[in-house]
Amino acid sequence: MKQLNVDLGDRSYPIYIGDGIIEQIGSYFAKHQISSRSPIMVITDDNVASLHLKKVTTHLLESGYKVVEYIVPAGEMSKSLSVLEQIIGKALDAGLDRTSTIIALGGGVVGDLAGFVAASFMRGVKFVQIPTTILAHDSSVGGKVAVNHPKAKNIIGAFHQPQIVLYDTSTLKTLPEREIKAGLSEMIKHGLIWDAEFSKWIDENAEKLLSLDAEALEYGLYNGCKIKSHVVSEDEREHGLRAILNFGHTIGHALEAVAHYNQLLHGEAIAIGMVGAAKLSVRLGYPERIYTETKAAMKKYGLPIQIPGHLDIDEIMKAMLHDKKFKEGKVVFTILKDIGEAHIQSGISIDLIREIVEELRWEE
Amino acid sequence: MKQLNVDLGDRSYPIYIGDGIIEQIGSYFAKHQISSRSPIMVITDDNVASLHLKKVTTHLLESGYKVVEYIVPAGEMSKSLSVLEQIIGKALDAGLDRTSTIIALGGGVVGDLAGFVAASFMRGVKFVQIPTTILAHDSSVGGKVAVNHPKAKNIIGAFHQPQIVLYDTSTLKTLPEREIKAGLSEMIKHGLIWDAEFSKWIDENAEKLLSLDAEALEYGLYNGCKIKSHVVSEDEREHGLRAILNFGHTIGHALEAVAHYNQLLHGEAIAIGMVGAAKLSVRLGYPERIYTETKAAMKKYGLPIQIPGHLDIDEIMKAMLHDKKFKEGKVVFTILKDIGEAHIQSGISIDLIREIVEELRWEE
Ligand SMILES: NC(=O)c1ccc[n+]([C@@H]2O[C@H](COP(=O)([O-])OP(=O)(O)OC[C@H]3O[C@@H](n4cnc5c(N)ncnc54)[C@H](O)[C@@H]3O)[C@@H](O)[C@H]2O)c1
Ligand SMILES: NC(=O)c1ccc[n+]([C@@H]2O[C@H](COP(=O)([O-])OP(=O)(O)OC[C@H]3O[C@@H](n4cnc5c(N)ncnc54)[C@H](O)[C@@H]3O)[C@@H](O)[C@H]2O)c1
Ligand SMILES: [Zn+2]
Ligand SMILES: [Zn+2]
Numbered sequence: 001m002k003q004l005n006v007d008l009g010d011r012s013y014p015i016y017i018g019d020g021i022i023e024q025i026g027s028y029f030a031k032h033q034i035s036s037r038s039p040i041m042v043i044t045d046d047n048v049a050s051l052h053l054k055k056v057t058t059h060l061l062e063s064g065y066k067v068v069e070y071i072v073p074a075g076e077m078s079k080s081l082s083v084l085e086q087i088i089g090k091a092l093d094a095g096l097d098r099t100s101t102i103i104a105l106g107g108g109v110v111g112d113l114a115g116f117v118a119a120s121f122m123r124g125v126k127f128v129q130i131p132t133t134i135l136a137h138d139s140s141v142g143g144k145v146a147v148n149h150p151k152a153k154n155i156i157g158a159f160h161q162p163q164i165v166l167y168d169t170s171t172l173k174t175l176p177e178r179e180i181k182a183g184l185s186e187m188i189k190h191g192l193i194w195d196a197e198f199s200k201w202i203d204e205n206a207e208k209l210l211s212l213d214a215e216a217l218e219y220g221l222y223n224g225c226k227i228k229s230h231v232v233s234e235d236e237r238e239h240g241l242r243a244i245l246n247f248g249h250t251i252g253h254a255l256e257a258v259a260h261y262n263q264l265l266h267g268e269a270i271a272i273g274m275v276g277a278a279k280l281s282v283r284l285g286y287p288e289r290i291y292t293e294t295k296a297a298m299k300k301y302g303l304p305i306q307i308p309g310h311l312d313i314d315e316i317m318k319a320m321l322h323d324k325k326f327k328e329g330k331v332v333f334t335i336l337k338d339i340g341e342a343h344i345q346s347g348i349s350i351d352l353i354r355e356i357v358e359e360l361r362w363e364e
Numbered sequence: 365m366k367q368l369n370v371d372l373g374d375r376s377y378p379i380y381i382g383d384g385i386i387e388q389i390g391s392y393f394a395k396h397q398i399s400s401r402s403p404i405m406v407i408t409d410d411n412v413a414s415l416h417l418k419k420v421t422t423h424l425l426e427s428g429y430k431v432v433e434y435i436v437p438a439g440e441m442s443k444s445l446s447v448l449e450q451i452i453g454k455a456l457d458a459g460l461d462r463t464s465t466i467i468a469l470g471g472g473v474v475g476d477l478a479g480f481v482a483a484s485f486m487r488g489v490k491f492v493q494i495p496t497t498i499l500a501h502d503s504s505v506g507g508k509v510a511v512n513h514p515k516a517k518n519i520i521g522a523f524h525q526p527q528i529v530l531y532d533t534s535t536l537k538t539l540p541e542r543e544i545k546a547g548l549s550e551m552i553k554h555g556l557i558w559d560a561e562f563s564k565w566i567d568e569n570a571e572k573l574l575s576l577d578a579e580a581l582e583y584g585l586y587n588g589c590k591i592k593s594h595v596v597s598e599d600e601r602e603h604g605l606r607a608i609l610n611f612g613h614t615i616g617h618a619l620e621a622v623a624h625y626n627q628l629l630h631g632e633a634i635a636i637g638m639v640g641a642a643k644l645s646v647r648l649g650y651p652e653r654i655y656t657e658t659k660a661a662m663k664k665y666g667l668p669i670q671i672p673g674h675l676d677i678d679e680i681m682k683a684m685l686h687d688k689k690f691k692e693g694k695v696v697f698t699i700l701k702d703i704g705e706a707h708i709q710s711g712i713s714i715d716l717i718r719e720i721v722e723e724l725r726w727e728e
Contacts, residue, residue: 081445084520085513092515120484123510123521124601146487149449151456156448157487158522237488 002222006141006229008236011161015141015229017221019214021168022055022130026063032164034126038097039066043087043114044105045074048132051174056105056130068094072113076261079113079147081156087117101126101163107179108139108266112154115145119160127162132171134183134217135267137224138190140165142232142242153253153261159237167225169217181302182267184209187220188297189274190227193247196340198223199293206300244342247334248274251357254319258311264304271303272360279356281335284345290336295363306363313361317354366586370505370593372600375525379505379593381586383578385532386419386494390427396528398490402461403430407451407478408469409438412496415538420469420494432458436477440625443477443511445520451481465490465527468504471497471543472630476518479509483524491526496535498547498581499631501588502554504529506596506606517617517625523601531589533581545666546631548573551584552661553638554591557611560704562587563657570664608706611698612638615721618683622675628668635667636724643720645699648709654700659727670727677725681718 001018016028034040040060044053049071060067070087072078091100102125104114111129118127129140146157175183184202187209191199201219202209208216228245235241252273256264264272278294298305307316331348365382380392398404404424408417413435424431434451436442455464466489468478475493482491493504510521539547551573555563565583566573572580592609599605616637620628628636642658662669671680695712 081449085445088513088520089515092513092519120520120522122519123508123523144487149452149456151453155456155486156452156484158484159487 002218004222004225004229006161007233008143008161011143013162013164015165015167015225017167017169017218017225019168019170019218021166022052022059022171025056025059025166026065028164028166029060029063029065029128034101034128034163035099036063036065038100039068039094040101040103041068041070041087041091041094041096042103042105043070043072043110043117045072045078045107045110047074048106048110052132052171053105056103068096072110074109076109076148079109079154081147083113084117084120084147087113088121091117091121096121096125098122098125101128103128103130104140105130105132107131107133107136111136111139112144112146112157115143115160115162116147116157119145119158124160127160129162129165131165131167133175133179134172134221135179135186137167137183137221138186138228140167141225141228143236153257165225167221169212169214169221172212172217178265180210180212182265184220184301185267185271185274185298185303187224188301189245189247189270190224192274192294192297192336192339193244193334193342194227194231194340195223196338198227199297199339203293203297203300210301240344243332243344244334247336247342248277250320250333251276251316251360254316255307255311257319258315259308263308268304271298272305272307272363274298275305275363276356276360277333277335279359280333280348280352281337283352283356284335284348286335286337290339293339294336305360307357307360309361313354313358316357317350320353321350366582368586368589368593370525371597372507372525375507377526377528379529379531379589381531381533381582381589383532383534383582385530386416386423386535389420389423389530390429392528392530393424393427393429393492398465398492398527399463400427400429402464403432403458404465404467405432405434405451405455405458405460406467406469407434407436407474407481409436409442409471409474411438412470412474416496416535417469420467432460436474438473440473440512443473443518445511447477448481448484448511452485455481455485460485460489462486462489465492467492467494469494469496471495471500472503475500475503476509476521477511479507479524479526480511480521483509483522488524491524493526493529495529495531497539497543498536498585499543499550501531501547501585502550502592504531505589505592507600517621529589531585533576533578533585536576536581542629544574544576546629548584548665549631549635549638549662549667551588552665553609553611553634554588556638556658556661556700556703557608557698557706558591558595558704559587560702562591563661563703567657567661567664574665604708607696607708608698611700611706612641614684614697615640615680615724618680619671619675621683622679623672627672632668635662636669636671638662639669639727640720640724641697641699643723644697644712644716645701647716647720648699648712650699650701654703657703658700669724671721671724673725677718677721680721681714684717685714
């Protein structure tokens with residue numbers, strides 16, 4: 001079992017990572033001042049509910065908590081204001097109040113949704129994350145919570161830090177293979193932007209990580225969370241440094257949007273985006289190995305590197321120019337100066353970006 | 365013109381109160397870092413739009429701002445998630461981004477709604493309040509913003525402090541008489557809970573305030589805001605002291621709910637509630653004058669002191685017991701130890717409260 005502290009002044013919190021943590025959920029809750037006086041609510045999706053909810057609820061009931069369950073349909077569509085309103089209706093009916101805690105049991109979708117419920121219900125109640133995907137090592141750290149607007153993703157939200165994150169690696173065993181790879185894509189990103197040594201370790205341990213070897217997972221998730229939390233501690237509200245976490249995301253988000261959020265997983269889209277951003281880095285004069293190693297990592301982990309043929313380049317460029325990271329027609333991009341060293345570069349020409357996007361169509 | 369500072373560390377902000385402030389809106393905005401690079405949005409209701417929007421927009425355009433207007437129907441129904449979603453849709457279409465500012469032009473309804481838009485749009489953008497009701501001297505200070513859930517008022521929200529509050533007393537001249545009185549009810553409250561001298565001044569200046577004498581209004585609003593901001597500075601997130609602002613509100617909220625939020629204005633409901641809380645204070649052993657003076661103030665200002673005959677006492681008690689200020693069957697109540705000195709008392713018997721509510725039915 002590994003423990004990590006996210007350092008945010010009076011909003012600091014610990015992340016526990018290890019096999020079987022849910023069995024001890026009662027003592028973690030007691031230790032971190034989760035009150036059992038008022039009911040608590042566990043929000044999850046229907047996939048995760050059938051696999052892991054019973055275990056969580058049983059342990060909580062045994063520890064004296066009054067537990068209210070709320071199950072949303074799996075998938076991005078549940079990150080909506082109307083689902084939020086329904087959840088809050090149930091919370092009111094069940095007697096939740098200002099001393100209640102909201103628990104997210106699931107991946108990034110459930111984490112973002114439940115987090116915004118916790119941020120806005122009675123203007124903010126306590127929040128606990130129990131991530132069940134590998135991608136959630138990213139989404140459960142940093143306090144960004146949100147729902148989607150029909151016109152844009154993650155556009156209605158808050159910064160709301162959890163009280164604790166309980167990362168039970170045993171829940172990951174039920175993940176579909178495609179979700180495993182897509183989750184590891186963010187772990188690769190964390191190595192690339194911050195820690196060359198960790199990048200090397202990820203390269204050497206692909207087989208172990210892909211087969212969910214308990215020890216490798218614990219180490220990899222710990223380091224991924226550590227890098228994310230380090231960046232977030234320095235810049236909680238994304239005034240500067242935090243933007244390096246967007247490595248691969250400018251192109252990635254555009255791909256997701258043009259593919260209507262139902263053909264590419266987030267981790268897959270950013271894998272292609274990272275290859276693009278690595279290409280750009282080299283084109284801007286940084287070492288060739290940035291590109292070769294980034295691409296090699298994606299291939300080793302079975303992640304896509306090529307923009308699917310049916311996605312229109314004009315559409316992708318249009319989606320990218322709508323992205324909030326583009327200011328006054330000037331293009332800001334997170335690139336690498338080397339493996340393990342990210343950099344936010346402004347004033348990049350849109351023509352150069354377009355060239356790279358066109359090349360990604362034929363990447364292999 | 366009077367200026368006041370709300371002291372909240374790095375979230376501190378100034379309130380400007382005076383006649384004709386809107387004419388200088390451009391320079392206030394410039395002075396307080398409201399960027400003109402991205403469009404800004406003015407949210408108001410249809411009553412206020414027809415009376416005061418043109419003036420605001422014109423001055424902003426003249427000062428070089430790109431202005432997007434959003435007009436909601438007047439009334440509590442507009443404080444909803446679906447209105448919020450529509451506003452954010454328009455904001456996206458109009459190209460608002462993270463550097464944009466949301467402006468509330470109106471009373472507490474518009475302030476609460478626009479404030480929650482500002483708190484949640486892109487996880488938080490800048491916010492300016494331009495209050496146009498007397499009641500808003502209360503609602504525009506303190507950073508509580510929210511929309512309603514069909515099952516409960518103000519239950520989905522945030523703490524989001526404005527960048528500046530511009531209180532132009534000239535806008536108040538168009539207020540209906542009933543709204544003037546209801547707004548002054550909160551001013552009376554601020555005197556009663558905090559400042560015996562201000563209470564006395566309010567008593568002596570009823571005629572001036574009710575006729576919107578410019579100088580008296582400026583002084584009264586300034587002091588009301590000052591008291592509220594003082595309490596809020598000490599306890600931004602309502603862990604303790606801030607609860608004294610609830611004086612009159614426990615009974616008041618129950619009356620509003622049982623009257624379906626369409627028969628009693630908020631200020632009217634809390635006027636009755638304050639008489640009840642003053643009665644309770646005396647019953648608990650504090651000086652008789654608390655009751656006589658509170659009641660005299662309400663009468664002088666033409667505010668109601670009696671529970672309307674058609675409201676059912678059982679319903680009122682039920683609504684009150686649902687109120688979040690009641691914990692574990694124990695009743696917590698904000699009372700007065702004397703004029704100008706509020707106190708939060710716990711462990712009050714529900715029977716005593718019921719007796720007082722029954723008496724309020726016959727109060728005269
Ligand atoms: N807040 C942040 O900082 C942040 C960062 C990155 C991504 N995100 C958000 O995260 C979301 C994506 O997260 P995700 O990839 O975890 O998606 P997800 O929550 O949709 O989970 C992916 C799929 O795996 C299923 N699943 C989850 N746990 C499982 C388990 N243990 N066994 C079997 N199936 C399981 C889910 O039901 C779902 O079908 C997006 O909405 C994205 O916007 C947020
Ligand atoms: N956030 C807080 O701390 C806080 C505190 C108290 C009350 N509130 C909220 O405030 C709301 C009540 O505020 P309110 O009384 O200002 O209500 P309001 O905003 O509905 O305004 C009352 C009426 O006056 C009209 N109006 C506003 N300005 C006018 C003007 N200058 N001339 C003519 N008509 C005008 C409005 O259109 C409306 O019909 C409630 O929703 C309550 O929950 C919030
Ligand atoms: Zn991501
Ligand atoms: Zn009030």
